[in-house]
Amino acid sequence: MKLGELTEAEFARRMTQGLTLVTGPFRFRLQSRRPGVLRGLRTLYDQFPVEADSGFRDFHARVDLAAGMRRWLKPQVDFWYDTATPFKPLPANHDFALLEWGMNWCIASHAHHYLQLHAAVLERNGQAVILPGDPGAGKSTLTAALALSGWRLLSDELTLIDRDDGLIVGLARPISLKNQSIAIIQSFDAGAVMGEAAHDTHKGTVAHLRPPVDSVARVDEKARAAHIVFPRWRAGAQTRLSRHSKADAFMHAANHAFNYSLLGRRGFELNAELIESCACWDFEYSQLDEALRAFEELVR
């Protein structure tokens, strides 16, 4: 059953008692009474499978009002992982963003049966393109535009490399957009479904884009990496794709991975196999439509 097939009442009831949401290879048992969390899940995760509240779950997570006097003055919310609260509480109207960040943290901190790169990844014509990106590089905007243009989204934040076969495992969760990217994507595709914006977070204004239905449906299909593209948005820049040194790409991937060091020699070998199988590129752009054409050429 999909989350969107639950009635409002059943959904709210299960969110109180525990709703098992399947996202790629992970099962989250989620709990929350927060209206923002419920609305966010209904809007952005409606195509995701939900399971009966029994059996094994990878992560037990909860977002609820923080205790204390602030509850009545300036309400805040906590993210609970099992019985721990790994983050400081955030303003109550950041509840859905906190859930998203918390879910990312759960995976990044525990799923070490994958090499986890801090990068978006999409697939077209059987070729996965990995997009590492420093903050402000335009990675999420490009990822969202590609996903809305028929590319299969595997992840906008966590590239998961299977330790056994070196293939990329999909997550296809909502794409996190920040600040100007939100309006850019709304004007790029008027039909794009966004969650509510959370203002004044530590990342500025944040809103999430619903992942494409096809990407969610095909999340279990692994993908083979073909390109690693380091995007950089610069005002007025000509669209330009140029070769990036493989050794440098290796180091970038390793330094921005969540668990490269933890995996030791296996991390080195997985990263090396990835780099060997990919062409590595620097990509500078200012116009989204030109960027999309360049990406189509790349995987033709």
Place this chain on the structure above:
Amino acid sequence: MAWRRWDDEFVFHHRLSNDTHQLSGAAGELMLCLLENDELAEADLATRCELSGEELAAILHALAQLDFVTWR
């Protein structure tokens, strides 16, 4: 040590320290020589790697800083 070479650049992974470093072609070639035979005299190393004495010293110093070799 595990290593890879792409074009004229290397990456080396040191199993004991779990550190990974990117090395230039010359430094990488020198590391490969040392992995093959770590008892070579400096003069022999320089000859094999086609380096001057100064170049060899500079690279060995840099490799020592990375804890890839012990030198002087």
